Amino acid sequence: MKKNNFLILGCSPRKGGNSDYAAHRVMDLTLNKGLDPELLFLRDYKVMPCLGCHQCADAKNFSCVLDKHDQCRELLEIIDQAEMACFCSPIYFYHVPAGFKALIDRGQSFYERWMQKGITKKHKKALCVLVAGRKKGENLFKGSLLTMKYFLEPFDYDLSDLCLKGVDLKNDLKENLELQxxxxxxxxxxIPH
Incomplete structure (x- = not known):
């Protein structure tokens, strides 16, 4: 795997919480395997929500009308070009946080490209680490995992997930050796060697 072709995206709006800890831990474990990942945090980028205008379907290069106003396209291009990706996110009310959902919805332009042009089947691997404060909930991660699966499909990723319950307070994951x-x-x- 090439340098920086493993993307780790921390998707929490809260700095230094459980999702960030998971992202840093994945980074350390990836480095230990001899890879050179790129760790980014979604909160460091301006991502506006999709307008639902559907203009990306007809636009040259499937561009979004918001591309000149934020950094979403840059992030989506990084996701598209990576050979492997890991998304670390908290769960808020049974789903990913609003900022992450905005990024996902803006993936519509890549969905339009995929629908019209198709993609080469590379079957890249995506990991998803979801952390939730609730200790119970049969469907706690169900909606988020379905969303992630179909968000990543146009980028040609197959999804593997780790869903952790009872991880709420800022240092819960950091202090739980069993979950680590x-x-x-x-x-x-x-993660390959």
Whole structure:
């Protein structure tokens, strides 16, 4: 895998919380495997929500009318060009936070490209680490995982997920050795050497 062709995207609006810890932990584990990942945080980028205008379907290069007003296209291009990606996100009311959902919705332009042109089947690998404060909930991650699966399909990613419950307060993951071991095992199984 080429340098910086492994993207890790921290998707929490809260700096230094559990999703950030997971992103840094994935970064460390990736470095230990001899890879050179790129760690980005969504909150450092301006991403405006999709207008639902559908102009990207008819635009040259499937561009969005908002591309000149924010940094969303830049992030989506990074996701598209990476050979492997890992998304670390909290769960708010049974779904990903608003900023991450805005990025996902803006992926519509890449969906339009995929629908019209198709893509070469590379079957890239995407990892998703979701952390939720609730300790129970049969469907706690269901909506987010469906959204992630179909968001990533036009980028030709196959999704593997790790969903952690009971991770709410800022240092819950950092202080839980059992969950850290689960995260390490997930990375060991899913990140190539």
């Amino acid at each position: 071991a689960v995260l390490s095992d997930f990375c060991e199984k899913n």
